[in-house]
Amino acid sequence: MKYIDEYRDARIARGLAKAIANCARHNWVLMEICGGQTHTIMRYGLDEILPRQIELVHGPGCPVCVTPLETIDRAIALALRPEVILVSYGDMLRVPGSDLDLFRAKARGADVRIVYSPTEAVTIARGNPDRNVVFLAIGFETTAPANAMAAWQARREGLANFSMLVSHVLVPPAIRALLASPENRVQGFIAPGHVCTVMGYQEYEALVRDFALPIVVGGFEPVDLLEAILMLLKQLEEHEARLENQYVRSVSCQGNLPAQRIMQEVFEIADQKWRGIGPIPRSGLRLRSEFAAYDANKVFDLELITADEPAECISAQVLQGLKKPTDCPAFAMRCTPENPLGAPMVSAEGACAAYYHYRRHARAS
Numbered sequence: 001m002k003y004i005d006e007y008r009d010a011r012i013a014r015g016l017a018k019a020i021a022n023c024a025r026h027n028w029v030l031m032e033i034c035g036g037q038t039h040t041i042m043r044y045g046l047d048e049i050l051p052r053q054i055e056l057v058h059g060p061g062c063p064v065c066v067t068p069l070e071t072i073d074r075a076i077a078l079a080l081r082p083e084v085i086l087v088s089y090g091d092m093l094r095v096p097g098s099d100l101d102l103f104r105a106k107a108r109g110a111d112v113r114i115v116y117s118p119t120e121a122v123t124i125a126r127g128n129p130d131r132n133v134v135f136l137a138i139g140f141e142t143t144a145p146a147n148a149m150a151a152w153q154a155r156r157e158g159l160a161n162f163s164m165l166v167s168h169v170l171v172p173p174a175i176r177a178l179l180a181s182p183e184n185r186v187q188g189f190i191a192p193g194h195v196c197t198v199m200g201y202q203e204y205e206a207l208v209r210d211f212a213l214p215i216v217v218g219g220f221e222p223v224d225l226l227e228a229i230l231m232l233l234k235q236l237e238e239h240e241a242r243l244e245n246q247y248v249r250s251v252s253c254q255g256n257l258p259a260q261r262i263m264q265e266v267f268e269i270a271d272q273k274w275r276g277i278g279p280i281p282r283s284g285l286r287l288r289s290e291f292a293a294y295d296a297n298k299v300f301d302l303e304l305i306t307a308d309e310p311a312e313c314i315s316a317q318v319l320q321g322l323k324k325p326t327d328c329p330a331f332a333m334r335c336t337p338e339n340p341l342g343a344p345m346v347s348a349e350g351a352c353a354a355y356y357h358y359r360r361h362a363r364a365s
């Protein structure tokens, strides 16, 4: 299959691993931002074929993992109202809230429905004019255009029974916050290819300049990631710091301009709380005032619901690359995909789930 098979070719991957081994003369800590990239690394054992000088740490690019606990609690509170249909992606149903998750809320009679696109939520609202349909709209820049389109469509149709509980996060401010932290160890980043497909990669220039470290936009297949690592390594060993694009088959410098336009029409940049990490200035999106009628936080007066993270889950350190999932005492013991304590064990893009599925045996004893 074009653009798949050649990026999973073991012979090419081995050649890249050899080139990386030949290039690595010093120790380097590299971070892949995206949870999809983390899963590829674990699934194909890429970290195991790298030379010992390269340490890969995993970033906060899992949308389910960084959705604040209070957003989950708000969604559950809404779902338990008899007049509400709570609509969400399937991944969100098992994310633990303070007391229960959306699956358990559903078992208690809440009308929780799974969709595969935001426009399905609009369709549900259209078909249920006597109920309030709330779509749990989470994600990075990747999902923001489609979520924006749902609000835009609802407004165009004058749907009065549709709203969105929005928790949108942005990658560049999160990288800036990680780099500005005194605890930071990361010396080079693999930027998320799918986010850059939408947004382009101009925004990353300022990070390269301000922190003097290389960033390479990377894809999601094993060969993509090994190539991105080699590109980072060549720069680091030569004391260079540039922005490069490995994922040229999908990403252009400017990105998808129509998608950016609909995002800007519906959303504006706002401060955002990240689950585990805390607030990061200007790192999220909220609905513009013109779309206030579609903002579930305002429609249902949810802003009073707040929550504190459980102390046992160390996802804050995992999401910042400071600890590995196997460093968590609860990993594969009290925390499993069936009984998760934290979101990174639930999500298909969560680092803890990746370690559990692909190397559970490697848990530190």
Ligand code: SF4
Residues within 6 Å of the ligand: 312, 313, 314, 315, 318, 325, 328, 329, 330, 331, 332, 335, 336, 340, 341, 342, 343, 344, 345, 352
């Ligand atoms: S293993 Fe579970 S408790 Fe530990 S950091 Fe991951 S999600 Fe949190």
